Amino acid sequence: MDNRLYSVAQIRATEAAAAESLEPGALMRRAGRAGADAALELLGGARERPVLVLAGPGNNGGDALELAANLGEAGVDVVVLHLAGSGKVSTEAAQALARARASRANFADVAPDVRDWALVVDGLFGIGLQRPLEGRYRDLVSAIDGVRCPVLALDVPSGLDADSGAVVGPNGVAVHATHTITFIGDKPGLHTAEGRDHAGQVQVAGLELDEALFEPAQACIGSPALFAASLAPRRQNSHKGQFGDLAVVGGARGMTGAAVLAARGALYAGAGRVFAVTIDPAPAFDPVHPELMFRLAHDFDFAGRVLVLGPGMGDAMEAMRALGHGIDSAAPIVLDADALNLVAASTELQARLTRRQSATLVTPHPLEAARLLGSSAAEVQADRLGAARRLAKRLQAVVVLKGAGSVIARPDGEIVINPTGNPGLATGGSGDVLAGVCGALLAQGWPAWEAAIGAVWMHGAAADRLVDEGIGPVGMTAGELPAAVRAVLNGLIRERGQTRAR
Numbered sequence: 215m216d217n218r219l220y221s222v223a224q225i226r227a228t229e230a231a232a233a234e235s236l237e238p239g240a241l242m243r244r245a246g247r248a249g250a251d252a253a254l255e256l257l258g259g260a261r262e263r264p265v266l267v268l269a270g271p272g273n274n275g276g277d278a279l280e281l282a283a284n285l286g287e288a289g290v291d292v293v294v295l296h297l298a299g300s301g302k303v304s305t306e307a308a309q310a311l312a313r314a315r316a317s318r319a320n321f322a323d324v325a326p327d328v329r330d331w332a333l334v335v336d337g338l339f340g341i342g343l344q345r346p347l348e349g350r351y352r353d354l355v356s357a358i359d360g361v362r363c364p365v366l367a368l369d370v371p372s373g374l375d376a377d378s379g380a381v382v383g384p385n386g387v388a389v390h391a392t393h394t395i396t397f398i399g400d401k402p403g404l405h406t407a408e409g410r411d412h413a414g415q416v417q418v419a420g421l422e423l424d425e426a427l428f429e430p431a432q433a434c435i436g437s438p439a440l441f442a443a444s445l446a447p448r449r450q451n452s453h454k455g456q457f458g459d460l461a462v463v464g465g466a467r468g469m470t471g472a473a474v475l476a477a478r479g480a481l482y483a484g485a486g487r488v489f490a491v492t493i494d495p496a497p498a499f500d501p502v503h504p505e506l507m508f509r510l511a512h513d514f515d516f517a518g519r520v521l522v523l524g525p526g527m528g529d530a531m532e533a534m535r536a537l538g539h540g541i542d543s544a545a546p547i548v549l550d551a552d553a554l555n556l557v558a559a560s561t562e563l564q565a566r567l568t569r570r571q572s573a574t575l576v577t578p579h580p581l582e583a584a585r586l587l588g589s590s591a592a593e594v595q596a597d598r599l600g601a602a603r604r605l606a607k608r609l610q611a612v613v614v615l616k617g618a619g620s621v622i623a624r625p626d627g628e629i630v631i632n633p634t635g636n637p638g639l640a641t642g643g644s645g646d647v648l649a650g651v652c653g654a655l656l657a658q659g660w661p662a663w664e665a666a667i668g669a670v671w672m673h674g675a676a677a678d679r680l681v682d683e684g685i686g687p688v689g690m691t692a693g694e695l696p697a698a699v700r701a702v703l704n705g706l707i708r709e710r711g712q713t714r715a716r
């Protein structure tokens with residue numbers, strides 16, 4: 215599976231290189247053909263109701279006009295609303311307009327009333343969007359929100375930034391597509407931030423371009439293939455000492471649950487022995503999971519333990535002290551939640567973090583990332599890939615920027631966007647479980663990059679599995695995640711074992 219993601223600048227460079235050896239308009243015709251095929255597939259055999267094609271002023275509109283001509287030829291009743299702009303029209307788009315005018319597609323002069331369409335095709339704007347949608351464009355986007363049929367976006371849902379997945383604003387709007395067919399290569403903005411809500415199911419049409427025309431991708435979509443090397447079945451002759459000692463350090467007064475959830479996540483993700491190390495005195499044991507060993511941070515020996523620092527840690531002196539010990543330890547560590555806030559407030563801790571010799575993995579949500587970067591959550595969300603890259607470089611750590619389409623970044627700028635998960639994860643404690651799973655994989659010897667990609671993928675897949683079982687998204691609880699993570703992880707290991715046996 216090709217899971218690479220390209221920036222708009224890279225797509226433009228590929229297009230320019232391809233255009234040198236192609237006749238004018240070839241790419242637009244290919245895009246119009248691929249778009250029409252996707253539309254016909256969505257229509258199935260249905261021909262009773264017409265298809266509405268919205269064509270904007272640029273080349274995205276050109277793609278839509280080619281598509282409309284193709285659908286007309288295929289005998290589909292097509293209504294085109296073409297919104298010409300005042301700017302210069304490309305030769306290809308002008309050709310596409312002439313072709314559509316000469317085809318069996320019908321042109322409407324004004325926005326037709328919302329009616330019973332079989333399909334709406336959004337070809338208003340693609341990667342050339344320069345500003346928020348206003349006036350008639352904005353009205354059309356609102357009208358599309360009212361339709362009951364599938365909405366197919368060409369290249370990018372209009373109004374969405376293809377690089378960042380942000381709706382171009384302030385107070386911007388963007389088409390909510392059920393399906394997006396994106397051209398030349400896949401784009402990060404379709405998979406993170408607002409992208410998942412606006413793009414729907416994404417299909418890539420490569421337009422038959424030669425592989426050599428592409429610059430190396432610096433981002434891709436996460437999948438088990440990226441952490442397959444770490445999914446080895448356990449040897450029969452195993453003992454718990456081989457799967458690591460993990461300590462979750464957190465649980466200040468009133469927040470013991472955060473540490474327990476992280477510890478349970480770690481237990482179910484296969485860590486050999488798991489300690490819940492609390493800042494304040496906690497219950498002696500977890501009656502649901504007596505396997506967890508409770509200790510007080512004050513007299514815990516951090517040496518040799520993989521650490522998850524932060525869940526419910528608070529900001530007391532004792533928390534600072536424990537965090538300092540953890541950061542200076544020689545073992546891999548995960549920093550989450552309160553630990554990130556403490557690091558954000560201390561340049562000294564940040565400096566110690568960058569001097570670490572072993573792996574550091576940090577799992578901020580957008581507000582925590584903003585505190586670490588000295589910006590705002592809105593700024594982080596406006597450029598999730600950029601924020602994650604900056605943070606990874608600054609902290610010399612693998613970063614998981616959580617939220618829809620979690621962004622995983624490493625200091626050299628490489629990015630993975632996670633495709634699994636659902637809004638059921640937007641509940642207290644789910645981040646604690648993720649931190650615990652990250653720690654468990656590190657404790658079992660996974661490299662930090664694979665551990666981050668794998669933990670996020672499995673945590674999301676666990677939530678998807680719970681939704682399939684009717685448990686969520688509404689009302690899903692963090693406590694239900696660990697067992698589902700365990701099922702996902704064992705399923706992957708089994709699959710991998712079967713693939714290798716074949």
Ligand SMILES: NC(=O)C1=CN([C@@H]2O[C@H](COP(=O)(O)OP(=O)(O)OC[C@H]3O[C@@H](n4cnc5c(N)ncnc54)[C@H](O)[C@@H]3O)[C@@H](O)[C@H]2O)[C@@H](O)CC1
Nearest residue numbers: 229241242272273274339340341342343344345346347369
């Ligand atoms: N570049 C490529 O690699 C290819 C591009 N194709 C299509 O062409 C698209 C890019 O074409 P363009 O560069 O012409 O860009 P777009 O068609 O996305 O939009 C540019 C046009 O819209 C206007 N515009 C931008 N934002 C606006 C706003 N908010 N309100 C009103 N007008 C606005 C611009 O002035 C310009 O006229 C791609 O998304 C794709 O659909 C395909 O034909 C195949 C190859």
Ligand SMILES: [K+]
Nearest residue numbers: 336339370372
């Ligand atoms: K579009």
